[in-house]
Amino acid sequence: MFGRTIDLGLGRKYAGRTKRLMNKDGSFNIVKRGSQPRLYDTYQYLNSLSVERLSVLILVIYLFINILFALLYLWCGVENLHGIDPDLPPFLNAFFFSVQTFTTVGYGVLSPYGVAVNLVVTIEAFLGWVGFAIITGVVFSRFSKPNVRILYSDNAVITPHGEGKTLEFRLANKRNNMLMEMEARVLLMVQDEKFERHYYNLKLEQASLHFFPLNWTIVHHIDEDSPLYNRTPAELEELRAEVLIMIKGYDESFGQYIHSRFSYLYDEILWNARFKKVYEADAEGETVFNLLRLHETEPVG
Missing domain, CATH: 2.60.40.1400 (G protein-activated inward rectifier potassium channel 1)
Incomplete structure (x- = not known):
């Protein structure tokens, strides 16, 4: 006879034979349904990613934001960006200006002109300021967490x-x-x-x-x-x-x-x-x- 049963709260009724409950890396073979993701769960999600996945995700978000704002600058008119390189396509000029604005590098070669472009710059600068604060916190938390081996x-x-x-x-x-x-x-x-x-x-x-x-x-x-x-x-x-x-x-x-x-x-x-x-x-x-x-x-x- 077996001894006392312990309820781990993992669910106990199944339609048939299942995979192993716990994988070799310590994760569980459990799929949750009925739970809606919330914005407040973003930090926990990012902190649970592997270093490789987190790095790829940050790179994808970085490129996506800069491509999006480059398209907005093109919509406003690339002629409203002073100091563009005439040897580069308009999209690349807009993209590199977006990178400088988002990262607050500001070499001083490119500058916005006009209300529409400056409004876009204002929004992007704010997103860059907030975004890098969030990324810095996530990266610090991820790399400072003890890595058990x-x-x-x-x-x-x-x-x-x-x-x-x-x-x-x-x-x-x-x-x-x-x-x-x-x-x-x-x-x-x-x-x-x-x-x-x-x-x-x-x-x-x-x-x-x-x-x-x-x-x-x-x-x-x-x-x-x-x-x-x-x-x-x-x-x-x-x-x-x-x-x-x-x-x-x-x-x-x-x-x-x-x-x-x-x-x-x-x-x-x-x-x-x-x-x-x-x-x-x-x-x-x-x-x-x-x-x-x-x-x-x-x-x-």
């Missing part, structure tokens, strides 16, 4: 331990910074014959660490109180079992708490296997920790 073993293992078994997996910090006050929480998610999801806490041998300089092997003893007790690989496959992991720690470099998520599906759990040692002492007595060996396992028995 915790490496998890490719597989979890179920290995004999004394008269019973244990579920184990390993993790390590890929950066050279110090992580402290580490905490781990592990859940088992299963689907029953009605395709309902249920969640169960897995009690850990050691759920916290004061320091995290080497690897951390997280161990769950499969005893009579464990939801994995007497379960077989075939049963876990039938239940589409997934081990959900949340790690929390304090990053002293940023002075902030960091979070990391990961999961193992039933077919990513190796049975009757154990992890190989990942560190050793060199000739000078220094501890050498090889991250490349974090995933190495060997059969037992």
Whole structure:
């Protein structure tokens, strides 16, 4: 029998078998419907984008605004822009003037003339002033946010331990910074014959660490109180079992708490296997920790 069910508020009834709940990057395979985006959500959306996507989005917005205002300057008449380069097409003259206005560079070569053009300049200068303030805030927030680089073993293992078994997996910090006050929480998610999801806490041998300089092997003893007790690989496959992991720690470099998520599906759990040692002492007595060996396992028995 399984233990007490934990409701995570993720929804529990499904029409059929589903994908894994949590991806390897910690994101969830959940599509929200019925929620309307709001202007106030823009900051959270931008802050959640990857560096590559955020950079591309900023570039696209920058080009779009300048092309739009270049068309407005053409509509007002490019002859109202003094100091244009006669060797350039009118659109490029208008575009470069828009860039100078939007970024407040103002080389002094180009200048507007007339009420219509100056009104457009006024609007664009205001947008540039506000836009760069917003972009600066988003970029600073995005790049100042701690970037967690915790490496998890490719597989979890179920290995004999004394008269019973244990579920184990390993993790390590890929950066050279110090992580402290580490905490781990592990859940088992299963689907029953009605395709309902249920969640169960897995009690850990050691759920916290004061320091995290080497690897951390997280161990769950499969005893009579464990939801994995007497379960077989075939049963876990039938239940589409997934081990959900949340790690929390304090990053002293940023002075902030960091979070990391990961999961193992039933077919990513190796049975009757154990992890190989990942560190050793060199000739000078220094501890050498090889991250490349974090995933190495060997059969037992």
